[in-house]
Amino acid sequence: MLILGIESSTSQVGCAIGGHEGVLASAHSSRGKRHAENLTPQIEFVCEQARVGLQEISVVAVDIGPGLYTGLRVGVTSAVSIAFGLNIPMIGVTSLDLVAYPIRHCQKLIVAAVDARRDEIFHANYRQVPGGIQRISEPAVTSPEDLSAELLASNDEVQLVGDGAIRYADHFKDLKGVEPAEPGLAFPSASSLVQLAHAKALREDFVKPSELKPLYLRKPDALEIDKQKRRVDR
């Protein structure tokens, strides 16, 4: 079983191929706003590197967000189109699961925090369980102030991870028992996606391309709608 993983919900875009033998090849780039340009050539590149033809892929895994909407849509649309084009199933994984995954051996409460822009953070909590970690809260969006207040009230030893924790580091740096995020692990990686998806694939935890939906967590921006109305009223 070969899995193609696509990840583009942050300022980064990446993809990887892997399966039983682990990750065979991966690529990522972090030049902001270049998701659509970079992704398709990247997929070609990882196939070449892994010496795999696209026809041999049996599952497409994708980061379904939450994250930055434009990049997220490029990744989800590309992944769904590939799965549709090859007539194969999909696996969706949240960006928060992806940033928590590399620190799965941590004993503390893991809080994944992805930058949501406009002074907000997407976040979820994780606990260690035998064989990995488990998400113990639903992905949510909140202000850094509210998240830091929540952490302060929890009395848990906390490990923060994700680019949201780095961008709003000032809100978390003086909190007792809260360990700041490590910059090297700030972004979801396509390699983690392939590894996580592999475990899910063994349980046949698949969705059809038509069932896969991005996780936005916010309604279409009210500000944007007001702006549009003003434009029309001009």
Add this chain to the structure above:
Amino acid sequence: MTQGLVLAIETSCDETAAAVVADGKHVLSSVVSSQVDIHARYGGVVPEVASRAHVDLITPVIAQTLIEAGIEHHDLDLVAATRGPGLIGSLLVGVSAAKSLALVWNKPFIGVNHLEGHLYSSFLEEPDLELPMIILLVSGGHTMLVSMDKHLTYRVLGQTLDDAAGEAYDKVARYLGLGYPGGPIIDKLATSGQAEISFPRPMIGEGYDFSFSGLKTAVINYVRKNPDELDENIAASFQEAVVEVLVTKTIRAAKDENAVSVCIGGGVAANSRLREAILDACPKEGLKPFIPSRSYCTDNAAMIGAAAWRRFKHDGPSDLATGADPNLRIPE
């Protein structure tokens, strides 16, 4: 065997569309899933709402298009998508889908200029249109006069300096509380009204550029001063002013440029009064008019397939590193 089978995708604004076109002119299938009901609530297209709807609709629309065309993906020769101009978030959905499908099906990909698509919509029904030709391209986003001297060679003679014609329709309809989109609503109302109010004909005697902002303001001022005037009469009079400006400039451009044919395209080209006026004016000046079916005037993917095949034969495929360009202009 059919030659030049193109799967074309169009997501530049608020229609999610796909089509299969053979040889740049025979439409095997054309599916358009309109989001107009979704946006009507907001009184205009909201970019984030449009982008989200495209993600949900794109695969079902493509699947439906292939089924209706009765072909398998093996039969395709090219996968095309609109790469601009338009809303960036919407364009990226179509471009990403098309590039991904081209990659997995091992077909060439081409990124298409939406405006070039509109310019080629006439050739879907009338492949032998004679050049040189003047095309009036009028929609919610664009108002321009283009001269097509030979295939794939254009000159933009004039365009709007402020509001697009369709935008003026939307704003007037909005001011009158008639709803969205304004074009079809005003068109329908106008049929039972009298075009007796003399609204200005902006820039009608000068050059090929357009300006509709002043006309819109004149309508609003008139309605303020005459609150009892029937909406039907306002609609008919406003429409008459818009159409007279559009047609006068189009005919003048065609004569000045020694064009043989005159075509219209874009959402406003679905307007019944404009269609009638063009058909009426052209023969008097020895010009051959062609008016595409309404479904090929408003945004659709069949026209993208027509332009895609012409471009592909001339320029070859686009790179898979192609992105979207919201400000793409007509290639001159």
